[in-house]
Amino acid sequence: MAHRRRLALALAGLGCAVGVPIAAVTAQEHDPGTAKGPEVEATVGDRPAASKQVLECTGAQEPANFRIYSAGREFDGLPLTTVIRRCDNADPMGSANYVSYIYGTCTPQPAPGKDYVDSGCAPPLEIQTWPSCERTFGHYQGSARARMRPELRGVPVAEVDDWVELYTADSTVVVFGTDPERVERAIAAVQPLERGASPATFPPRLQRATSLPAPEPGALSVGKECSS
Amino acid sequence: MSRRDRVLAHPRPLTRLIVVLWAGLAIFAFSAFPWFSRGFTANGLCQDQNYTDPVNLVFDGTYGSVSNTVRGIENHNNWTNTSGSSQNLAVATNTSGSYVCNAMNAQRADGTFSRFHVRIWNIPAATGRLVAGSAHHEDWVTWPPPPCGHAVDSNGSNGSGFDQGRRKLVDGWQAHGHSANGVWWGNTRNFRQCDGDLAGSDGVGVVLNQPHVHQ
Numbered sequence: 001m002a003h004r005r006r007l008a009l010a011l012a013g014l015g016c017a018v019g020v021p022i023a024a025v026t027a028q029e030h031d032p033g034t035a036k037g038p039e040v041e042a043t044v045g046d047r048p049a050a051s052k053q054v055l056e057c058t059g060a061q062e063p064a065n066f067r068i069y070s071a072g073r074e075f076d077g078l079p080l081t082t083v084i085r086r087c088d089n090a091d092p093m094g095s096a097n098y099v100s101y102i103y104g105t106c107t108p109q110p111a112p113g114k115d116y117v118d119s120g121c122a123p124p125l126e127i128q129t130w131p132s133c134e135r136t137f138g139h140y141q142g143s144a145r146a147r148m149r150p151e152l153r154g155v156p157v158a159e160v161d162d163w164v165e166l167y168t169a170d171s172t173v174v175v176f177g178t179d180p181e182r183v184e185r186a187i188a189a190v191q192p193l194e195r196g197a198s199p200a201t202f203p204p205r206l207q208r209a210t211s212l213p214a215p216e217p218g219a220l221s222v223g224k225e226c227s228s
Numbered sequence: 229m230s231r232r233d234r235v236l237a238h239p240r241p242l243t244r245l246i247v248v249l250w251a252g253l254a255i256f257a258f259s260a261f262p263w264f265s266r267g268f269t270a271n272g273l274c275q276d277q278n279y280t281d282p283v284n285l286v287f288d289g290t291y292g293s294v295s296n297t298v299r300g301i302e303n304h305n306n307w308t309n310t311s312g313s314s315q316n317l318a319v320a321t322n323t324s325g326s327y328v329c330n331a332m333n334a335q336r337a338d339g340t341f342s343r344f345h346v347r348i349w350n351i352p353a354a355t356g357r358l359v360a361g362s363a364h365h366e367d368w369v370t371w372p373p374p375p376c377g378h379a380v381d382s383n384g385s386n387g388s389g390f391d392q393g394r395r396k397l398v399d400g401w402q403a404h405g406h407s408a409n410g411v412w413w414g415n416t417r418n419f420r421q422c423d424g425d426l427a428g429s430d431g432v433g434v435v436l437n438q439p440h441v442h443q
């Protein structure tokens with residue numbers, strides 16, 4: 001991404017230098033006639049088609065093979081700033097597969113006593129959706145740091161460390177945030193994307209439902225087989 | 229059907245025993261979810277709004293002290309550079325859920341600019357048996373000026389800079405005979421870097437066994 005952005009800046013700079021407008025190509029998507037859309041970051045690896053442990057990767061511009069959840073084009077006054085489609089190459093020592101909607105932004109600050117930045121910062125709100133066969137409550141087996149809470153919107157909800165997970169249909173929705181009350185509001189507000197909608201579509205095409213579909217049989221346990 | 233598939237489809241008694249033992253080990257590994265610290269390091273107070281990096285390693289064993297871990301990183305990874313800023317981590321002071329926000333105890337890297345880098349923390353509750361770590365690969369980004377500084381590599385098909393840093397460190401220790409177990413920790417939040425990119429962990433922490441003294 002940084003390379004694409006730097007290339008875009010370089011092209012734009014070259015365009016200014018020679019007096020010729022050059023359209024800087026970035027990964028941003030735009031909603032014609034309305035506000036600028038979010039940045040879309042997609043990294044899609046190779047996965048074996050026949051695997052039962054992981055789903056095949058889908059791209060940001062095509063419908064995912066599990067249900068995706070979002071809080072819309074803005075939430076709590078925070079605009080949708082970035083959509084991430086991350087699907088890593090299969091690897092026994094770690095392999096993420098999710099769609100993430102990030103609301104608001106933050107600016108990394110220089111470390112104390114330094115004139116340069118030495119760490120990142122946490123955006124105000126992030127909503128990740130994983131396929132439940134790759135991430136579910138069962139993965140936290142026995143940990144006191146992962147606790148089931150009373151059901152919300154008809155589905156199981158867990159508090160894990162500093163985040164909240166919601167288990168619905170074939171998906172696990174994970175909400176991270178800098179404000180615990182906003183995280184709770186987000187859990188109450190997330191909606192599934194319409195069938196056939198791609199994660200990068202802006203604004204997100206959402207269904208409207210107060211209750212959510214119950215998790216598929218076995219979806220809270222480790223070992224549920226993945227199927228596209 | 230491959231031989232491995234055939235063996236798993238029709239397991240012999242010995243194979244069944246191995247599978248059961250393996251499953252037991254896997255459950256043991258999963259139950260090692262990080263009670264010893266929170267899932268993220270922080271700039272300043274150990275609170276959500278200050279989180280900056282995922283914890284993705286723990287050095288576990290009879291000789292799991294900070295000093296022995298540092299010697300291990302220097303010996304097995306040849307990461308000897310000590311530059312970088314400090315970060316904090318909420319670490320366990322006992323096994324019943326009390327935490328204190330402590331500054332890192334040490335850091336090591338394989339260079340000054342674009343580099344592999346790890347920060348480590350002693351776990352008071354474990355009395356010299358556990359050290360938590362946050363490893364990553366970061367680029368030194370100077371353009372556009374002024375120089376922004378260190379930015380962890382963004383998410384890629386082989387993971388983010390956090391995952392690559394963990395993998396690199398683990399590879400070095402495994403090459404010197406240390407066992408490593410992947411554990412699901414779930415700390416997959418993304419962090420904005422100074423070059424505008426986002427990077428997050430794949431959610432797996434690695435438990436590295438440390439059963440001997442590093443000279």
